Amino acid sequence: MTTVVPPDHDPFDTASIRSSTLRSWESSATRLAEDVAAESELVEFGYRDRLLTELAANAADAAHAAGGGALAVWLEPDTVLHVANTGSPLHAEGVRSLAALRVSAKAGSDAGAGQVGRFGVGFNAVASVGVEVSVRSTTGGVVFGLDRTREALSDSDVAVAESTVPMLRLPWPDPIPPADGYDTEVVILLRDDVDGPALLASMAGEATTLLLELPALQAIRCGDTSVRRHDSTVDDVDTITIGAATWTQIRTAHARWLMPGPADAPVPHGADVLHAPTRTDLALTLPAMCVADVAVTPDRRALHPDTDIRVVADGYHRLALALHPAHRLAVLPSAGFPASATDGVLRDAVIADLADHSWLPTADGELVAPARAVVIADATERVTDMVAEFLDGVVVAALSDTTSLRRLAGVGVTETSLVEVCERLSGVTRPPRWWHDLYEAISPMIADDRVRGEIATIPVPRADGRMSIGVRGLVLADVGARADSADDTAPPSISWVATVHPEAEHPLLERLGAQRRSVSELLADPALRSAITETHESDSWASDGIPGDDPAERLAHEVLGLVAADPEADIPPWLGQLLIPTRTDSPDDDPLRPADELLLPDSPIASVLVADAPFGRVAADVVTRHGVDALRRIGVGWGFTVVADELPTGPDHDLPDEAQWWDHLDAEPQRLVAVRDLDLVDPDRWPAALSLLATDPTTVATLTDPAGYTAWWLRTYAEIDDTPLGWFRAPDDATFAGVLDPLDHPHAALLAGALAGAEVTSTDLAAVVLRRLGDPDRAIAPGVAATAHAALVRAHRRGVLDLDDLDPPVGVRTLAGTVCETAVVIDAPWMLQIVDPGEAVVLPPPLVSADASHLATILDIATAGEDIAVTVVEPGEPSTWAQSAVALTFALATGIASPGGEVRLHDTVRLDVRRGSDTRRVEVDWWVDDAGIHHLGRPVGHSR
Secondary structure (H helix, E strand, O other), X not given: OOOOOOOOOOXXXXXXXXXXXXXXXXXXXXXXXXXXXXXXXXXXXXXOOOHHHHHHHHHHHHHHHHOOXXXXXXXXXXXXXXXXXXXXXXXXXXXXXXXXOOOOOOOOOOOOOOOOOOOOOHHHHHHHOEEEEEEXXXXXXXXXXXXXXXXXXXXXXXXXXXXXXXOOOOOEEOOOOOOOOOOEEEEEEEOOOOOHHHHHHHHHHHHHHHXXXXXXXXXXXXXXXXXXXXXXXXXXXXXXXXXXXXXXXXXXXXXXXXXXXXXXXXXXXXXXXXXXXXXXXXXXXXXXXXXXXXXXXXXXXXXXXXXXXXHHHOOOHHHHHHOOHHHHHHHOOOOOOOOOHHXXXXXXXXXXXXXXXXXXXXXXXXXXXXXXOEEOOXXXXXXXXXXXXXXXXXXXXXXXXXXXXXXXXXXXXXEOOHHHHHHHHOOOOOOHHHHHHHHHHHHHHOOOHHHHHHOOOOEEEEOOOOEEEOOXXXXXXXXXXOOOOOOOOOOOOOOOOOEEOHHHOOHHHHHHOOEEEEHHHHHOOHHHHHHHHHHHHOOOXXXXXXXXXXXXXXXXXXXXXXXXXXXXXXXXXXXXXXXEEEOOOOOOOOOEEEHHHEEOOOOHHHHOEOOOOOOEXXXXXXXXXXXXXXXXXXXXXXXXXXXXXXXXXXXXXXXXXXXXXXXXXXXXXXOEEEEOOHHHEOHHHHHXXXXXXXXXXXXXXXXXXXXXXXXXXXXXXXXXOXXXXXXXXXXXXXXXXXXXXXXXXXXXXXXXXXXXXXXXXOHHHHHHHHXXXXXXXXXXXXXXXXXXHHHHHHHHHHOOOOHHHOOOOOOEEOOOOOEEOOOEEOOOHHXXXXXXXXXXXXXXXXXXXXXXXXXXHHHOOOEHHHHOEEEEXXXXXXXXXXXXXXXXXXHHHHOOOOOOOEEEEEOOEEEEEEEOOEEEEEEEOEEEOOOOOXXXXXXXXXXX
8 A cells, every 4th residue: 555645744754764774774685684584573473462462552651641541443444453542642752663673762761650661662563463554643643564665675776575574664654643532543454364353352352451451541442342440549459440340459569469359359360471561471370460560571471581570579468458358368379380480489479478467367356477377277256256365366267267277378377276275275264154155156166076185175164163174074064043042043052073164064065075964963973972971070060059151051052952953853862861950949959960860840740750759950041041842852851751772782771670571571672662760650649640651642652562661660560549550451451351440541542551451461460360250249251251261371371470479269250150169170172061151160262171271270170171080871883983974964063173083973972970979970962082082972863
């Protein structure tokens, strides 16, 4: 393209520049070859992909001089690229620089003060895509072109190859002004092999980066795509917005650092290159974009050999300070190998700058350098806040997770273990509730046994006001509010075990090994038993009988408070030995006595005891403080007291006549539950005492086992109207109806276990039964008499009866219900056919002859077989059980098993019966003779 220029329109004296350059080429073909080679090298290697970057850099320099500017790029038509900018226009020195190699009009004393270009070679980038380029400005314009240069060389008779001429050494004037609204416009006629639209699209992709690199440019338009940069600065921190994207920027002496994203939501930069200020070929892996003010090579692709890149990192920590505290780790380089040697050096320098300055936020609102940081892995905000109360430099929880800790390790931060935290906690004084909150805070951090081991030495406040290091030996008392507390908030004191203060209790302590114990377990602790024993061995109360603040009294209040805290707790029997403050009516009264030696004021049991019963009275203020129920449960008397032993080994429970009861047992009991102090009941007050026993759920349960101690003792020793309780029967028990009188008592049914039952249990009771069976004034049914006889036999067989102490009765009760002095005991059922019912003493069926013999011995009378001789008159007809229908009929009728052997059949069975001197003949239905042969009479209708 050739433009005719008026001879007088050459504001930049391009003719002189062309003339001088052509003369040098005419005089030296080598000089021309050097210029061709230099331009070719810059186009093909140095600036092969930097067209928009270099033109934008020139535009930025122009904009800087003018205080800011904009850049526009468009195609018109698709083969002509237009790049226009606002700012300082073209001047003569600039034209000379454009037409020279490695000569910059910006290399003077002000170079570097916001200037980008300084080598005079960047404009060569246009030759990489164009065959002609015009620079049009408000002060004039110049044009360079390959065809123009070839024509000039031809006119000067300089021989040159068609493809080896430089494009940017010979300028011509260009009178065309820049596009409207712009101060300078570069117009490039593209080569045929350059895709204009594709080139424009690629330039649009560079626009945002260029605006970040070149702050003098405020806007760039590429075709239809426009981007504009907006800046705001607060406290030396810049917020840059380009379209929808935001960067947070800080400026240091040697660089600008840009973190993508706002300060409260940074997004660490990906792989990038060093920008100085435009991009170089030095790959970086830093999380922020680095726009450095350092010396680079003329092609802007590498550092100048004299450049110390480490200075760029000075002040890098300020980028961390510019970010929200929770996001400051975004400035840390990611782990991995450096992308280049420069990257490695700069990464190390950045890390060193971070390590040397305070930028990590702490829980107490201060800043700390990494070396002084206390980072507790995975700590919650509550943990860091609480630990910061006694430990300096605790980094906020937002930066204390495991991932953050691994990253912080790169700048010298070391994890502060929970072991160290626990060591620092030693000696810390805080209220118990504070410790509970600390346990609550760190509990989510305790994920496994290893972590549990790390906090094994954590301090724990105890209920006694002391501190324990670790939970070993500590107890978590599973109790409620203290029963004697006016506000129902204070817990019971527990001095015999080391307990965690209730306000500090937390499930974490149990996870660490503290033992949770119920009230039942606390009361059963051997240490309490030992403490009670120690109080018995001391004499700490005041000599004037007024209870003092001594260990025994304090222990009493602690135990009673604990008992009141859990109404369902099990009470060990030895707790009755707990010394309790008493009512002292005289100086001789003991101010402290065991609980089981005391009665409550107005207790019902006091009304049934003998006058000299050895019981004291509980002090009224103790009753008021702890309540009747707690005192009753540990053994203070209200009603009768029950002694319990799950595995008794002998009669060692201090129960009256216990050894006697133990001796009469068939086997040792597996469990003992017994009412004590029965021997202290006033004999005249047993009816009332029995009512107390029957109406108290605790004591009435002891009456259900007739073999138990309580029922046994009452049967044996308690008396109603001078009659032992064991001589009475329950009103609904007819076993001994008429023999034993029913107990006339409103609670007789509940007392049944302590009354006579179905068995004769002693020689005394046997004597009563025999005496009353022989009393003709008593109406006793035959069946009751037979049952009583059987009970006597069983007692005799068991060895219960001592016949030497048992007087034989004068008269005995017969089958007729009468009393007879000449009766015999029926020892065989066939004897009933020959003995008068008024003389027959019987046992219930089935009749066993051995039992009849026992009964005869007890009654001191003969059996029928001993007293009566019988002879069968006729021998009868011999037969067998198998052959005789009469025998089979008899066996079926009597229910006996058909024996084998002989039977004798009679039309009538006649017997000669002799008793003493009296003999008589008797007809019977059947008989068994002394040989055991059955004699059977034929029923009417049976033939021989």
